[in-house]
Every structure is written in C-alpha cells, then in structure tokens.
Amino acid sequence: MVDIKERAKALNGEIVRWRRQVHQNPELGLHTPMTETFVVERLREMGIDEIRSGVGGHGVAALVRGKKPGKVLGMRxxxxxxxxxxxxxxxxxxxxxxRMHACGHDAHVAILLGTARILAENRNDLAGTVKLIFQPSEEDSEGALAMIRDGVLEDPPLDAIIGLHTGNLWGGLRSGMVGYRHGALMAAADWFTVTFEGKGGHGATPHLTVDPIAMACQAFSAIQNVVSREKSPLAPAVVTVGRIEGGSAPNIIGSTCTMEGTIRSLDPETRSMLAERIKAVCEGVALGMRGRADVRLTLGAPALINDQGITEKLREAAADIVGEGSIAAIAEPTMGGEDMAFFLEKVPGSFFFLPSIPAEGTVYPHHHSKFDLDETVFWIGSAVMANFALTWQ
Ligand SMILES: [Zn+2]
Ligand SMILES: [Zn+2]
Incomplete structure (x- = not known):
C-alpha cells in the first residue's frame, strides 16, 4: 500500500491552492452554487464520477468505490x-x-478534496465505499438537515461517518496535533424568542398600565434560576439572553418587550427540560404580572456525540499519521454547536479536531474579521481521514 502520510504531505500545496480558491469566493448559508461547482469539477478531475450535486440545494455527495467489498463510510x-x-x-x-470564510470551512472543503484524491488513487486497497459529503449552511444549522431530507444518508446507507473542524476551537493543542473525544464534544444549541405583552401608557402612571419591560426583567432572572435550581449541577448547560428590546422613550411604558436567547446543553433530558421550563417560567411570570408571554422555541442542532468504537479507531488512524505524542484527548466539550450532530444522531461516527493555528500575534478567534489558519498542517486532516477509510473495517 502507498505511504498515505508521504502522499498527503506531497499534496499539501494543492490542498492549500484549493483552500485559497474557496476562500476568495465565500458563499453564505444554503446558497453555495460556486463552491458546489468547484467541488464537482475537482472530483471529476480525480476520476470520481459517481457524483450527485444539488443535494439539499447546493450540497454534493460523491462515491469512491473500493475494489474490495465492505461497508459504507461517510465523510463530511x-x-x-x-x-x-x-x-x-x-x-x-x-x-x-x-463575506468571509472566518471559521475554516474553506479548509474543510480543501482537506476533504485531498482525502478524495488519495482514496481515488488507492481504490485497490480500499474496502467498501466512501461517500464524500460537501455540505452548505453549517453556520445556520440548515445544511445537514437539508441534505438528510434529500436522501444523502441513503443509497447506499452509511455505516459510519467522520468529519473534522480545524482552527483554534480547543485550547492547549498546537498545530500538527490531532484532538479527539469520546462521547459529547459539542452542545445542543436551541433558541427562544419571548414577546411579553402588556398595556402601554404614561411613565408617571404605571398603575394604569401593564409593564412588559418589568416582565422581561423578572423573567430574565427567573430563567437563570431554572439553570441553577432545577437541573443537576453535574449536567452542563448555559442559557444566555442575548437581546432584550422594548420601549421607545424614558417616560413611556410600551405595550410589548421582546427577549431572545440561546439554550446550550449536552444531554437530551436537560435539553428538553430547559426548553419546557423556560417557556413555563416566562408564561408564568407574565401572567403573574397581569400580562402574557408568547414563547417561540427553535430547535437547532442536537449535542454532538462521538461513538466510542469509531473514535478509538480514528485515534489509531491519526496516531499512524502524526505519532502517539501528537494525539490529544480533548478534556472538555465546548458549548458551541455544530450541525454535524444531525448526521451523528443518525449514524455512529466521530468528529475530530485539527488544530491549525497561525504564528503568534496573528491568532484571532473563529468568526473574527482577521481569522486565519496555519496552512502547513492541512495534509494531516486529509491523511487521517484517508487512513481511517483504509483501516477502520
Ligand atoms: Zn463557525
Ligand atoms: Zn465551523
């Protein structure tokens, strides 16, 4: 078998070129037609011809069939x-x-193209089939669901799925390492919008009004009591109210006030409890203050849970590439969300971390206008995924 590590290293220049092309042409949400075309063209050049584009809008699913029989592995x-x-x-x-690729998804596209290239060159050694999944709209949590609804997990159905995130999401890891985690890695991310309805009037005669800002203030505190008093202190969760808007002038009591927030949790019980209780508390507070609350919940991605067995095999595949000394268990999950979780809810798999941290003094957080990556380590992502595909079954 070809030396995957050396092949991937030799491909890094190409992977970087692909990343830069995608970086220059950023597209938002579900509308990624140029990136879709770019991916399809590159795959065709590699001799990968079982390509389905337009999946869930502008997603791409392509098959690399190995010469040996085996299971079906998704890579996203x-x-x-x-x-x-x-x-x-x-x-x-x-x-x-x-518009900007400020989260590293440009590198994800390029790294998976690198993997595709290596696998297309090594079909003789590949058992089973690899389904390459290029997904739009992660940031809005719409792309994975759109592709699933459009049948990306069928024909052929997947036995496992893997994917990665690059950048500097988890501290303590340096470029050139691979981070993995068994079990929960990222949080369920849900949203709520509450509209408190009262009765407007003059600021000097509050007794003749029903003040919706007062309701929002009480509800704001009561929500944090749900987190601190009603859930186990051992179950991680956070509720943040990020926006409150109401009123128009200092001496006017308005008739409505809107409050928006996000609910993050790591297990399904806590997730549904928080959603239910936040709704009940807001409605109860409003009612107790002679008004009413309209609570709307939006469910985002579920918690991202890595499968034990597949994560262990991924760890081994990564150790082959970077050595045991450069493999690190990620100590704590993040309360950030990731819509890869929709795939992992349906198919066992593992999502891993490829630290890609630029030189000191130029490190900015994800989603920052100066966010950048260390391009020299991209090949590691391609090599780990290709090696996993060649060794997991
Ligand atoms: Zn992001
Ligand atoms: Zn991201």
Missing part, C-alpha cells in the same frame, strides 16, 4: 462562509464585500 465537510467583512489583508482574501 461544511463549505459555507460568514457575513463578516474580511480584514486579514491576505493576498487571497475574500473578493466578495461583507
């Missing part, structure tokens, strides 16, 4: 950018005003 890369004005000053910066 997200390909959407963010509504951020790029300020990196890089020669390959975004050419579209107000």
């Amino acid at each position: 890369a997200d390909m959407d950018a963010l509504p951020v004005k790029e300020e990196t000053g890089l020669p390959f910066a975004s050419t579209v005003e107000g």
